[in-house]
Amino acid sequence: DQQVKQNSPSLSVQEGRISILNCDYTNSMFDYFLWYKKYPAEGPTFLISISSIKDKNEDGRFTVFLNKSAKHLSLHIVPSQPGDSAVYFCAASADDFNKFYFGSGTKLNVKP
Amino acid sequence: DTAVSQTPKYLVTQMGNDKSIKCEQNLGHDTMYWYKQDSKKFLKIMFSYNNKELIINETVPNRFSPKSPDKAHLNLHINSLELGDSAVYFCASSQRNSGGSQFFGPGTRLTVL
Numbered sequence: 404d405q406q407v408k409q410n411s412p413s414l415s416v417q418e419g420r421i422s423i424l425n426c427d428y429t430n431s432m433f434d435y436f437l438w439y440k441k442y443p444a445e446g447p448t449f450l451i452s453i454s455s456i457k458d459k460n461e462d463g464r465f466t467v468f469l470n471k472s473a474k475h476l477s478l479h480i481v482p483s484q485p486g487d488s489a490v491y492f493c494a495a496s497a498d499d500f501n502k503f504y505f506g507s508g509t510k511l512n513v514k515p
Numbered sequence: 516d517t518a519v520s521q522t523p524k525y526l527v528t529q530m531g532n533d534k535s536i537k538c539e540q541n542l543g544h545d546t547m548y549w550y551k552q553d554s555k556k557f558l559k560i561m562f563s564y565n566n567k568e569l570i571i572n573e574t575v576p577n578r579f580s581p582k583s584p585d586k587a588h589l590n591l592h593i594n595s596l597e598l599g600d601s602a603v604y605f606c607a608s609s610q611r612n613s614g615g616s617q618f619f620g621p622g623t624r625l626t627v628l
Contacts, residue, residue, distance in 0.1 A: 405557060435615055437615060437616060439619075444621065444622075445621050445622075446519070446605050446607070446618075446619030446620050446621050446622055447558070447605075447619045448618075448619070449616035449617065449618070452615065452616060490556075492558065494558075496615055501546060501548075501563050501565070501570060501571060501609075501611065502560060502563070502571055503560065503615065503617070504560075505550075505557060505558035505559070506557070507555055507556040507557045508556050
């Protein structure tokens with residue numbers, strides 16, 4: 404039973420526009436969330452995180468929003484660039500930084 | 516310099532064989548992990564070691580045995596390989612209480628024939 408779900412396997416966006424990647428979770432005990440970016444033949448790389456005490460965290464072009472009541476988080480990338488084309492994973496942890504549950508990823512394609 | 520390295524990158528083997536995947540991190544982290552990415556692309560944690568001590572052991576067949584000779588290494592040994600073991604295996608490391616972000620290796624694609 405997957406506790407973290409990314410229901411969109413792929414997303415295509417025009418360069419310069421906003422990319423919105425979504426993630427849903429089922430475990431209300433999750434209190435720390437991360438987004439990772441993965442290029443082919445490489446391991447995931449950490450992108451941005453958010454704690455449950457916040458509802459928004461911003462880092463340059465990347466913003467993560469957390470809606471605890473809906474058990475939903477999203478990653479916004481604006482403006483999107485072709486180099487952002489990758490698979491994005493969300494991950495969640497419940498009071499233990501060691502154990503993260505990952506979603507299945509969303510493949511983002513940013514078209515020039 | 517590679518922060519987290521895994522060898523081999525690709526591994527093709529027959530059912531029933533025993534194989535090992537090695538992982539090394541040069542980041543000075545105290546915690547290391549093994550993940551399995553299955554055919555549905557979910558990354559699932561298998562094991563976690565903190566300072567050479569096993570702290571997470573998910574529901575994994577006991578054919579899988581991690582070994583951590585020191586803080587910088589976490590190897591994964593698999594006995595009696597089965598078809599269902601075919602997957603990409605990722606090693607990762609982190610510094611506990613650093614905010615949770617983990618550094619991943621490039622992955623090892625295991626194919627069992």
